Amino acid sequence: MHSDTRDLVLRRALERHGHRFTEQRAAVHRFLSDTFIHPTADEVFLSVRRDIPGISLATVYKSLETLVGCGLATKLSFSDGSARYDGRTDPHHHVRCLECGRVMDVPGRIPERDLQDLERQVSDFMVTGYRLELSGYCAECAPAAPTRASG
Amino acid sequence: MHSDTRDLVLRRALERHGHRFTEQRAAVHRFLSDTFIHPTADEVFLSVRRDIPGISLATVYKSLETLVGCGLATKLSFSDGSARYDGRTDPHHHVRCLECGRVMDVPGRIPERDLQDLERQVSDFMVTGYRLELSGYCAECAPAAPTRASG
DNA sequence: GTATCTGCAAATTTTTTGCCAGTAG
DNA sequence: CTACTGGCAAAAAATTTGCAGATAC
Numbered sequence: 001m002h003s004d005t006r007d008l009v010l011r012r013a014l015e016r017h018g019h020r021f022t023e024q025r026a027a028v029h030r031f032l033s034d035t036f037i038h039p040t041a042d043e044v045f046l047s048v049r050r051d052i053p054g055i056s057l058a059t060v061y062k063s064l065e066t067l068v069g070c071g072l073a074t075k076l077s078f079s080d081g082s083a084r085y086d087g088r089t090d091p092h093h094h095v096r097c098l099e100c101g102r103v104m105d106v107p108g109r110i111p112e113r114d115l116q117d118l119e120r121q122v123s124d125f126m127v128t129g130y131r132l133e134l135s136g137y138c139a140e141c142a143p144a145a146p147t148r149a150s151g
Numbered sequence: 152m153h154s155d156t157r158d159l160v161l162r163r164a165l166e167r168h169g170h171r172f173t174e175q176r177a178a179v180h181r182f183l184s185d186t187f188i189h190p191t192a193d194e195v196f197l198s199v200r201r202d203i204p205g206i207s208l209a210t211v212y213k214s215l216e217t218l219v220g221c222g223l224a225t226k227l228s229f230s231d232g233s234a235r236y237d238g239r240t241d242p243h244h245h246v247r248c249l250e251c252g253r254v255m256d257v258p259g260r261i262p263e264r265d266l267q268d269l270e271r272q273v274s275d276f277m278v279t280g281y282r283l284e285l286s287g288y289c290a291e292c293a294p295a296a297p298t299r300a301s302g
Numbered sequence: 303g304t305a306t307c308t309g310c311a312a313a314t315t316t317t318t319t320g321c322c323a324g325t326a327g
Numbered sequence: 328c329t330a331c332t333g334g335c336a337a338a339a340a341a342t343t344t345g346c347a348g349a350t351a352c
Contacts, residue, residue: 020306020351041342056309061342077228079282081317083341095273108272114261118285121259122246127287131230134269136278171326171331192317207334212317214333232342234316 006033013070027051028063032073032087038094038103040084078103078133095134099141106134157184164221178202179214183224183238189245189254191235229254230284246285250292257285 010029011021019025027048032039039047045060064085067073074086078096084103086094093106110132119127161180162172170176178199183190190198196211215236218224225237229247235254237245244257261283270278 018306022307022351024308054309058310058343059308062308075230075232077230077232079226079228081226081228081234083232093269095276095278097276098279104273104276106269106273108269110261110265110269114265118244118257118259118261118283122255122257122285124290125246125248125255125285125287126293127246127285128249129286131284131286132269133282133284134273134276134278135280135282136276139275142277169331173326173332175333205334209318209335210333 006030010070010072013072014066017066017070019066019070024048024052024055024059025063025066027055028060029067029072029087032067032085035087036105038076038084038086040082044085076103076131079135091130093132093134095136097138097141098135099137102138104138106132157181161221161223164223165217168217168221170217170221175199175203175206175210176214176217178206179211180218180223180238183218183236186238187256189227189235189237191233195236227254227282230286242281244283244285246287248289248292249286250288253289255289257283 006029007021007026010026014021014025028044031044031047031051035047037043041061041064042057044064045055045057048060049055064073064075068075068085071089072087074089076084076086076094078084078094080096080098080101082101088105091109093109094103095106096103115127115130119125157180158172158177161177165172165176179195182195182198182202186198188194192212192215193208195215196206196208199211200206215224215226219226219236222240223238225240227235227237227245229235229245231247231249231252233252239256242260244260245254246257247254266278266281270276
């Protein structure tokens with residue numbers, strides 16, 4: 001996707017939510033939709049700072065929050081306690097390496113029917129979303145990993 | 152389960168991991184296995200303090216960490232960023248209320264077969280565990296909830 | 303022109319750590 | 328006895344906030 005097109009998408013989403021289009025938000029948005037590393041706020045800051053040297057960490061936090069509010073990003077809290085951001089907002093799963101912390105997308109999804117089965121089990125609860133996180137060891141860390149771990 | 156029995160379980164787990172049995176760890180362990188509220192570290196502290204008035208928050212953090220290390224508790228990081236502890240260590244799912252933050256267990260589980268399907272999709276990854284979190288609105292908050300939310 | 307936004311620094315919140323006395327084994 | 332612990336307070340890490348000048352529209 002061309003950068004101008006994405007900026008237009010961002011502009012529209014921002015306007016729809018009563019926010020203004022700014023260079024900082026655009027840079028954060030562009031970085032998030034370019035990367036697959038599911039960065040922490042600090043990682044976003046360090047990268048975006050290459051485009052906008054004067055940007056502050058606080059602004060990155062605010063921009064990320066704005067993007068999440070506009071539905072252009074997702075905030076993910078992983079089992080290791082790390083908060084990370086994802087430029088994808090479609091329902092998809094993640095897998096996290098217990099050794100190096102890397103997070104990747106899982107191509108497939110669990111069948112809708114299984115979710116409906118679960119929803120039925122919590123009938124007194126109105127289920128509106130879900131999140132599935134696999135954990136284990138990535139190709140690079142697997143050799144050093146214990147034969148069998150749980151978590 | 153009688154409290155003495157649980158203390159014995161704790162004692163054995165601690166010894167197996169080279170740790171000592173202490174009043175503080177026992178109180179944290181007892182509270183965790185008694186409750187269903189999936190408390191934060193601070194909530195554990197506030198409750199355990201009723202049994203051991205002199206206990207400190209730092210000790211609660213240390214005890215929780217020890218219990219997790221011994222496999223007697225699980226640390227859960229939820230999508231709202233809150234870190235919570237669960238006395239259950241068997242694989243099970245959670246549902247969290249977007250309004251009040253309450254977390255409950257889900258009785259059922261997704262079929263093992265579906266997980267295996269997912270594992271196959273990340274063939275370069277050794278999957279050792281997973282975590283599924285439903286979100287929505289609990290019975291008390293549902294009336295005030297938006298007609299349809301996403302997250 | 304004006305309400306919103308940024309950058310900065312300070313404030314909060316959450317979690318971790320160092321140290322010494324206390325205690326389990 | 329002696330190493331492991333707990334309590335305290337301080338530190339560190341993560342995130343949020345107040346404010347004044349800058350900027351989108």
